[in-house]
Amino acid sequence: MLMSIESKKRDVALVVDDSPETLRLLTDALDSAGMTVMVALDGAAAMRIIDQITPDIILLDAVMPGIDGFETCRRLKRDAGLANVPVIFMTGLAETEHIVRGLEAGGVDYVTKPIVIEEMLARIRVHLGNARLTQSARAALDVSGRFLLAVNRQGNVLWATPQAQKLLSDHHGAQTDDFVLPPTLLQWLEQAKAKSGSKSQAASLPDSPQLRFYYMGETAPNEFLLRLSKEAGTALPPEFTSELGLTTREGEVLAWLSKGKTNRDIAQILGLSPRTVDKHLEQIYAKLGVENRTAAAAIAANATRRNS
Numbered sequence: 001m002l003m004s005i006e007s008k009k010r011d012v013a014l015v016v017d018d019s020p021e022t023l024r025l026l027t028d029a030l031d032s033a034g035m036t037v038m039v040a041l042d043g044a045a046a047m048r049i050i051d052q053i054t055p056d057i058i059l060l061d062a063v064m065p066g067i068d069g070f071e072t073c074r075r076l077k078r079d080a081g082l083a084n085v086p087v088i089f090m091t092g093l094a095e096t097e098h099i100v101r102g103l104e105a106g107g108v109d110y111v112t113k114p115i116v117i118e119e120m121l122a123r124i125r126v127h128l129g130n131a132r133l134t135q136s137a138r139a140a141l142d143v144s145g146r147f148l149l150a151v152n153r154q155g156n157v158l159w160a161t162p163q164a165q166k167l168l169s170d171h172h173g174a175q176t177d178d179f180v181l182p183p184t185l186l187q188w189l190e191q192a193k194a195k196s197g198s199k200s201q202a203a204s205l206p207d208s209p210q211l212r213f214y215y216m217g218e219t220a221p222n223e224f225l226l227r228l229s230k231e232a233g234t235a236l237p238p239e240f241t242s243e244l245g246l247t248t249r250e251g252e253v254l255a256w257l258s259k260g261k262t263n264r265d266i267a268q269i270l271g272l273s274p275r276t277v278d279k280h281l282e283q284i285y286a287k288l289g290v291e292n293r294t295a296a297a298a299i300a301a302n303a304t305r306r307n308s
Contacts, residue, residue, distance in 0.1 A: 010036045011128060012053065016046040016072065017061040017090065022115070026059060029117045030124075043072030054081060057128055059120075062091035062102060062110075070105045077106035083158040083223075086127035090115060103221060147228040150219060155181030155189070164228050167211070182206060184273065185213065189224060202229070245287050253280045257293055258300035 013035045015026045023039050030037045038055065040046040042064050058076070062069040069089060076082050089102040089110040102110050108130075109123055147167055149160035157179050160168070168179060181189065188203040192215035202212040216225040241251035256266045263281070267274045281293070290296050 010034060011056040012036045012038065013057050013059060013124070014038045014040065014046060014049060014055040015059045016040045016043065016064070016069070017059075018042060018064045019061070022061070022090070022113070025115065025117070026120075029121070033121055043067030043069070043075070046072060047075060050076065050079075050082065055085060056131070057124055058085060058087045060087055060089055060107070062089050062093060062098060070101050073102070073105040073107055077152075078156065083152075084131060084220075086131050088120075088123060088127065106222065108221070148216070148225060149228065150223050150225050151181060151189070152222045152224070155186050158223055167228050167230060187273075188213075189215065193218065193224065246284065250280050250284050250287075253277060254284050254296060254300045257281070258297040260297075 011034075013030050015023060015030070015037060016039075017023050017026075018041050023041075027037045027039060038049055038053070040049055044067060046058075046060075060069045060073060064072075067075075069091075073087050073089075076085075076087070086109070087107045089107045090113060091098060091102070091110060092113040099110055108127055111120055111123065146161050147164045149164045149168070150158045152158055182205065184206060185203050202214050204210070204212050210230055212229045214227040214229065216227055219225045238248075238251075241248065246254065253266055263277045264274055267277045281296075284296055285291060288296055288299055290299070
């Protein structure tokens with residue numbers, strides 16, 4: 001006898017497979033387990049269905065004509081609203097490379113065909129439970145006033161607390177759905193991931209240096225938690241910067257230099273490459289008529305004191 005999947009409401013499962021036999025088998029089993037079942041014969045049909053309703057879980061055939069399951073999953077996961085909907089791949093391909101492809105595409109699990117119904121239901125229960133815990137945790141974060149967001153490896157925002165959404169919108173003029181980490185921050189993210197377990201430096205957007213990103217860790221496969229922070233302004237007075245012939249960016253570099261930051265620190269803070277910071281400093285030294293960072297920092301410190 002099939003075990004019932006307990007829930008206060010009927011969970012919605014989307015089954016995507018080009019095999020009528022598999023669809024019939026799973027539809028009967030999931031319906032008997034207390035779920036509402038939607039079916040699609042290919043990836044394009046699945047995406048049309050999801051435009052209308054968001055399922056609680058997706059069972060996805062890996063090998064289908066047209067758009068295969070791997071590409072279908074990748075496209076679905078680009079939608080922030082589907083980022084946390086668990087996808088279980090169904091495949092007759094048990095080779096490691098296919099399993100890895102499924103997980104990299106955004107799947108959380110896989111089962112091999114022929115499908116063992118009791119095993120499939122057990123996996124569904126586990127992943128639905130995990131998804132609910134995740135949703136509860138995020139709901140708690142939303143009301144806690146935390147400035148948190150999660151991104152994938154491509155830098156797309158998967159979710160964000162309301163506070164983080166507002167801060168990003170106020171200081172970068174972008175909604176979280178449209179925001180993507182720029183290349184400099186993607187590079188920083190890779191470095192921060194490699195240093196997992198040790199304190200990582202913060203990074204800033206190139207055009208919003210006051211908005212700082214802190215790496216908090218990996219919370220799920222291809223999901224990385226970041227904390228946002230608005231730092232106090234650190235820049236030379238605009239009048240002074242203009243008088244010396246410095247650009248706004250050069251003024252920011254010089255201001256951080258005056259606070260004792262290294263070139264690498266400045267690069268991470270401003271979201272630049274160390275080479276770019278070096279180029280800015282060469283221009284700053286030439287414009288100020290100095291030969292080293294100590295002399296440049298002294299000029300910046302004096303400017304700051306006079307205008308404070």
